[in-house]
Amino acid sequence: MSLISVALPFSTHPHFLSTLRQFIESPLVERIFVIHGGQYFGGDRKCEAAVSSTLTSGQTLNDILGKVRSDYFLFVSQSQEFQLGQAALERFASIAQQTSAGMCYADYVEVKKGIRSDHPVINYQFGSIRDNFDFGALLLFSMSAVRDALSRHGAVAHVEGAGLYDLRLKVSVDHPLFHIQEYLYTKVESDLRLTGEKLFDYVDPRNQLVQKEMEAVATQHLKNVGAFLAPRFNSIPKSDGTFPVEASVVIPVRNREHTIADAVRSVLKQKFDSPFNLIVVDNHSTDGTTKVLKELAAQYPSLKHIIPSRYDLGIGGCWNEAVLSEYCGRYAIQLDSDDIYSGTDTIKKIVDVFRSGEYAMVIGSYKLVNMTLEELPPGLIDHREWTPENGRNNALRINGLGAPRAFNTALLRQVLLPNTSYGEDYAVAIQLSRHYQIGRIFEPLYLCRRWEGNTDAALSIEKANRNDVYKDKIRTIEMLARQQMNRQGA
Numbered sequence: 001m002s003l004i005s006v007a008l009p010f011s012t013h014p015h016f017l018s019t020l021r022q023f024i025e026s027p028l029v030e031r032i033f034v035i036h037g038g039q040y041f042g043g044d045r046k047c048e049a050a051v052s053s054t055l056t057s058g059q060t061l062n063d064i065l066g067k068v069r070s071d072y073f074l075f076v077s078q079s080q081e082f083q084l085g086q087a088a089l090e091r092f093a094s095i096a097q098q099t100s101a102g103m104c105y106a107d108y109v110e111v112k113k114g115i116r117s118d119h120p121v122i123n124y125q126f127g128s129i130r131d132n133f134d135f136g137a138l139l140l141f142s143m144s145a146v147r148d149a150l151s152r153h154g155a156v157a158h159v160e161g162a163g164l165y166d167l168r169l170k171v172s173v174d175h176p177l178f179h180i181q182e183y184l185y186t187k188v189e190s191d192l193r194l195t196g197e198k199l200f201d202y203v204d205p206r207n208q209l210v211q212k213e214m215e216a217v218a219t220q221h222l223k224n225v226g227a228f229l230a231p232r233f234n235s236i237p238k239s240d241g242t243f244p245v246e247a248s249v250v251i252p253v254r255n256r257e258h259t260i261a262d263a264v265r266s267v268l269k270q271k272f273d274s275p276f277n278l279i280v281v282d283n284h285s286t287d288g289t290t291k292v293l294k295e296l297a298a299q300y301p302s303l304k305h306i307i308p309s310r311y312d313l314g315i316g317g318c319w320n321e322a323v324l325s326e327y328c329g330r331y332a333i334q335l336d337s338d339d340i341y342s343g344t345d346t347i348k349k350i351v352d353v354f355r356s357g358e359y360a361m362v363i364g365s366y367k368l369v370n371m372t373l374e375e376l377p378p379g380l381i382d383h384r385e386w387t388p389e390n391g392r393n394n395a396l397r398i399n400g401l402g403a404p405r406a407f408n409t410a411l412l413r414q415v416l417l418p419n420t421s422y423g424e425d426y427a428v429a430i431q432l433s434r435h436y437q438i439g440r441i442f443e444p445l446y447l448c449r450r451w452e453g454n455t456d457a458a459l460s461i462e463k464a465n466r467n468d469v470y471k472d473k474i475r476t477i478e479m480l481a482r483q484q485m486n487r488q489g490a
Contacts, residue, residue, distance in 0.1 A: 002028075004071075004072045004074050004140070005029075005074070006023050018081070024046050034048070037053055057163050058155075065143075065146060071142070072096060073140070077138075080187055082186065085183065085185050091182065091184060093140070101177065102146075102172065105121065105177070105179060107120045107181055107183045109187070118461075125476050127472045131165050146171060149170040149173065156170075160209070160210070169218070169221040173224050219394065226482075227479040229485075231389040231390070233435070234436055243328070245276050246274035246275060250334060251267075251281070251335050252280075253285065254285050259338050259339075261292050262340050263336070263339060264293075266341040268300055270348075271348065278304065279306060314420045315421040323409060323412050323416070324413060331351055331409060332412060333350055341446045359439040362439040365380060365383065365445060368381065373447060386402075388437065396478065399426075402440075423471045434481065434482060
């Protein structure tokens with residue numbers, strides 16, 4: 001059986017010694033690099049101290065990889081309590097050998113507040129380049145694949161926090177990353193936040209340095225695989241069509257009787273120098289939503305209440321109903337049925353950006369609030385990681401582009417949104433960005449109201465995995481399309 005070298009982060013918690021002991025006692029483990037900031041003093045002949053202020057710095061990884069003589073390198077990416085499963089390391093190494101994988105990772109069992117539950121992870125695909133892909137805590141690299149990747153694409157980048165991200169992307173260019181669908185270890189979870197509370201970690205201002213590093217790493221990877229797009233954009237084609245109004249706000253809704261009236265009224269209060277309307281696509285609500293909308297439509301002629309003839313529509317399909325309707329204006333502007341515009345000038349600010357340049361789409365910023373409009377952390381979501389030069393490349397690294405989203409209707413009618421209820425806006429945004437520039441507004445235009453009925457407030461692992469698989473698939477499609485476009489010299 002092939003031998004393994006291990007990189008393990010040091011922890012002052014008591015569980016560190018029990019975790020370390022498991023690796024020391026394994027006959028497969030040849031060497032253990034304990035990564036620490038000066039607190040570890042060694043003790044076992046298998047262990048070697050690796051001093052570093054950052055677990056995933058490029059220098060730390062390059063130094064350790066230069067010392068590894070075993071066939072495999074196990075990187076432990078989290079300093080939490082672990083229990084290896086029966087013959088787990090043997091299984092890791094055996095599958096890595098049989099599949100010739102560049103890296104293997106596995107499902108695991110997690111313990112939260114004393115409760116054990118399965119935590120399956122998902123298969124890696126070509127478009128799985130986001131930096132928050134969940135591999136679990138144990139990543140087993142083939143050292144032959146690592147050496148090949150680093151010889152082809154250069155050493156791990158000299159970064160403080162994005163070294164592991166760079167390593168796995170470089171390995172993935174020419175070697176598969178293999179998901180072992182077996183529960184090979186148990187992890188005691190220390191991050192007990194709900195899914196919705198973790199969504200915005202990457203926009204925390206404290207993470208800006210690492211975000212810039214991640215962007216540089218992702219951009220180089222796109223160049224390595226031929227999917228990078230230089231900052232050259234098509235002009236917006238002139239539309240021959242006529243539009244009933246200059247702008248339409250589009251709200252897809254199903255069963256939001258307690259929030260839809262607030263959303264509608266925030267649109268009707270808008271002040272704008274041209275005619276605008278509101279198109280609400282009521283996706284066969286079964287609560288009191290339809291009644292609320294009928295009463296509002298009777299009061300306000302600019303509210304167009306559409307009930308589709310189809311019963312198979314997701315949010316994207318409802319958007320398409322609105323955009324293809326006779327009511328839709330030159331620009332189609334998003335508002336969710338849970339949310340409200342933050343002021344009376346949202347439409348004006350968005351249309352002003354459209355009028356100022358060649359934009360297929362404009363994306364604003366928003367604040368997270370509760371139902372009484374009190375700000376929730378992290379507050380403003382402005383996606384300042386976007387730049388006009390590299391935004392469409394960096395968009396493949398992150399999970400969202402911001403809101404509210406607004407579209408050139410003539411272009412959107414050519415593309416349309418996928419008929420899904422998750423990722424539909426992201427899919428059409430990165431597709432449009434392939435050819436056209438996207439305008440940005442970095443001040444808050446609407447208030448995103450978080451409540452227990454929000455679709456992403458607290459997802460099960462199964463639902464979160466389905467969402468992640470779909471967005472990775474969207475990225476896969478887009479990266480393949482960009483490769484094709486580059487090959488054709490378009």
